[in-house]
Amino acid sequence: QICLSLVKLLFYLAHSPLGSIVLLDFQPRQFVMVDGNLKVTDMDDASTEELSCKEDNDCTLDFPTKSFPLKCSAAGKCEGINEKKNLFNAYRYFFTYLLPHSAPLALRPFLSDILNATGDLRYGINETLKAFETVLHLYKSGLYLQKRPPLLKDYISLKGFRTAEGEDYKCWPSYSHLGCLLSVHSPEEAAAICNSQAQCQSFIITQRRTWTGRPLASFQSSLTDLIPDANSIVYIKRSASSG
Secondary structure, eight states, X not given: OHHHHHHHHXXXXXXXXXXXXXXXXXXXXXXXXXXXXXXXXOOTTEEOOOOBOSSGGGOEEEOSSOEEEOOBOTTSBBTTHHHHHHHHHHIIIIIHHHTTSSSOGGGHHHHHHHHHHHHTTOSOHHHHHHHHHHHHHHHHHTTTSOOOOOOGGGEEEEEEEEEOOOOOOOOTTOSOSSSEEEEXXXXXXXXXXXXXXXXXXXXXXXXXXXXXXXXXXXEESOOOOEEEEEEEEEEEEHHHHTO
16 A cells, blocks of 8 residues: 555656656655555655756666666756656665565565566656556456365355454464454455464454455454354354364
8 A cells, every 4th residue: 555655656746747756855754644645744855857968878877776877868858867766766665665565475476576677677657556556456356366166165154243352363464463354355265364374263254444445354263252243244164163
């Protein structure tokens, strides 16, 4: 969510009515999340000026660990230097820390491609935004899910019940520090996650949803404390219910 919101912001800056805007003091502390969107808190160090040049050799974009040769345009400006500077800063301050983690395994190669392409500046902001939107579509639609034999048949469903909230086994990356609370596309995906965790004996699809609209599933090791709830279904492993 943070990275996608940042890319949308940089897309706007690259195509603003004032021209391509560069953030000269590009640090994580300069941004804040407001209602799920990343905002710049300080525009004092923003600039629309692009580096003047006479030849391509005048257009090297330097960072502490990398340098990138750019083209000198016929207008005597280094082509795309503001956009590329913003994008590489997004890569080194945000993407490298956030993209490799938390995504479903099937989506990680797509995020690795974005990471590598922005780290080498092979992608501009247009291509980067398109790549992020593709990943988001795969994530929200469930198209990333690999075809496998149905697993939900290994579970008994108890309609009209939910489990009591409380501390249980923990997993990563959980939305709750008290237990294992993960976003899922469907009960079938939740069954696959439960099967992959030795402690998991049951799960419930909660009414809560993430920013992408995906429901949160609570995975539990205990079958006790079932509470009547007309809007809920508890899924219990058949092997666990046999006792």
